[in-house]
Amino acid sequence: MRHFDAPELLRSFFRRSFLLTLCFAVLLAVSLPLLRNVHAIAEYKQDSLGIAHKFLARELNFDLREMLSQRNGPLIERINVFMEYSNLVEFRIWDRSSTVVYSFANPELIGKRFPDDHELQEAMGTGTPSTKIDKAEKLENQSLRGHGVLLEMYVPVLSNGRIVGAVELYRKVPPLGILSPQNLIYALAALMLPLLLHVFFYGQFKLASLRLVHSGVQLQQAYNSLITTSLDSIRSLVKALETRDTGTQEHSEHVVALAVLLGQKLALEPKDMARLVIGAYLHDVGKIGVPDAILLKPGPLTTQERTIMETHVTKGRDIVQGVEFLCLGQDVVQYHHERWDGTGYAQGLAGEAIPLTARIFALVDVFDALMSKRPYKEPFSFKESWDIIRQGSGSHFDPRVAEAFLALDKQEIKDLRSEVQRQGIHDLVRQVTGAIFDSPIKDSCKLTDL
Numbered sequence: 001m002r003h004f005d006a007p008e009l010l011r012s013f014f015r016r017s018f019l020l021t022l023c024f025a026v027l028l029a030v031s032l033p034l035l036r037n038v039h040a041i042a043e044y045k046q047d048s049l050g051i052a053h054k055f056l057a058r059e060l061n062f063d064l065r066e067m068l069s070q071r072n073g074p075l076i077e078r079i080n081v082f083m084e085y086s087n088l089v090e091f092r093i094w095d096r097s098s099t100v101v102y103s104f105a106n107p108e109l110i111g112k113r114f115p116d117d118h119e120l121q122e123a124m125g126t127g128t129p130s131t132k133i134d135k136a137e138k139l140e141n142q143s144l145r146g147h148g149v150l151l152e153m154y155v156p157v158l159s160n161g162r163i164v165g166a167v168e169l170y171r172k173v174p175p176l177g178i179l180s181p182q183n184l185i186y187a188l189a190a191l192m193l194p195l196l197l198h199v200f201f202y203g204q205f206k207l208a209s210l211r212l213v214h215s216g217v218q219l220q221q222a223y224n225s226l227i228t229t230s231l232d233s234i235r236s237l238v239k240a241l242e243t244r245d246t247g248t249q250e251h252s253e254h255v256v257a258l259a260v261l262l263g264q265k266l267a268l269e270p271k272d273m274a275r276l277v278i279g280a281y282l283h284d285v286g287k288i289g290v291p292d293a294i295l296l297k298p299g300p301l302t303t304q305e306r307t308i309m310e311t312h313v314t315k316g317r318d319i320v321q322g323v324e325f326l327c328l329g330q331d332v333v334q335y336h337h338e339r340w341d342g343t344g345y346a347q348g349l350a351g352e353a354i355p356l357t358a359r360i361f362a363l364v365d366v367f368d369a370l371m372s373k374r375p376y377k378e379p380f381s382f383k384e385s386w387d388i389i390r391q392g393s394g395s396h397f398d399p400r401v402a403e404a405f406l407a408l409d410k411q412e413i414k415d416l417r418s419e420v421q422r423q424g425i426h427d428l429v430r431q432v433t434g435a436i437f438d439s440p441i442k443d444s445c446k447l448t449d450l
């Protein structure tokens with residue numbers, strides 16, 4: 001029985017899916033704290049801008065230069081307080097011409113113009129504030145470098161609806177804390193949750209799979225039982241016909257066993273072996289339509305009687321074709337009296353135009369007929385039968401099939417016939433039928449293309 005190894009398949013699935021889930025969990029565990037930090041930075045930026053806007057809206061709503069004309073005036077005091085409470089390290093005010101009019105951290109910059117400051121120009125040009133994480137890399141920010149990572153903000157200053165300048169702020173960024181306890185808890189949860197879900201769903205999947213496999217096994221057993229019953233029915237039918245024809249019940253088992261042996265020597269595909277076995281059993285089923293007066297006539301047949309006798313192949317074909325399972329034997333039933341040289345019947349096919357299964361069976365059928373007693377003849381000896389087969393190679397029989405037959409061990413053939421007489425069926429036939437009908441044969445009834 002060729003079924004897949006379900007436990008091994010499940011183990012393989014578990015290994016692969018677990019590895020995939022683990023990769024996903026690790027990715028999630030790493031990315032979650034990072035995403036939380038990205039979110040925290042965005043919130044910090046938003047919060048900083050909010051603070052700056054509030055302060056600027058309250059304090060810088062008139063002429064900047066005039067406001068700053070007195071160095072220790074009230075505005076400067078308020079800026080100092082604002083910086084202290086807001087964790088700022090620089091508060092720089094620019095006028096519309098990109099000139100520094102105030103700098104808390106670097107007063108030497110006051111009066112200097114920086115027309116190439118891109119962020120400044122953009123803030124004053126668009127009226128939109130900008131933020132970015134900065135390490136005080138600009139030359140004019142050298143004095144800020146000791147404060148670590150800073151948040152740089154450019155906020156345009158409006159007066160009567162006009163942009164009159166901008167404020168540049170630098171605020172300390174608190175430590176990101178990627179390895180904070182909260183982040184570690186999130187990472188652990190992100191790692192464990194997919195793995196726990198995997199284990200749970202794998203359990204469900206395994207249960208469903210095993211039920212499916214069990215159903216498959218039951219189905220296979222039912223199929224095997226059906227095949228066994230069908231084969232037994234065929235054998236009974238054929239034995240009944242043989243009793244009427246030859247008075248014995250051994251011809252069909254002899255030819256089936258010998259055909260299997262020869263088919264194995266010729267390395268037949270399982271599908272062809274199935275066709276050969278069923279065809280060998282049913283090859284003369286069409287004789288049911290031949291009158292007893294002809295079928296059982298002890299002497300030679302007249303031409304007309306012979307013509308009627310030869311119709312047994314087409315009658316047999318009509319019986320088996322289109323019938324599930326029986327139709328497997330159609331090639332053998334229809335063509336087992338064709339000859340390699342084209343002088344056979346019913347169609348006069350020659351050479352490889354005759355299906356291989358029919359060519360194999362033609363030889364086996366003749367050999368067994370020679371070795372058997374019939375109403376019109378005594379059995380030939382083994383040697384006489386053997387010699388007739390050899391002489392028929394290339395004329396009656398396919399030379400390749402004849403060569404394979406003549407290469408068989410003579411004693412093996414004799415033993416094979418003895419075993420059939422002793423047991424009724426050869427073990428070889430039991431083994432082969434058990435193997436070839438292990439699973440449904442697809443397109444089994446399509447005749448070989450002629």
Ligand SMILES: [Fe+2]
Nearest residue numbers: 283284336337
């Ligand atoms: Fe026949």
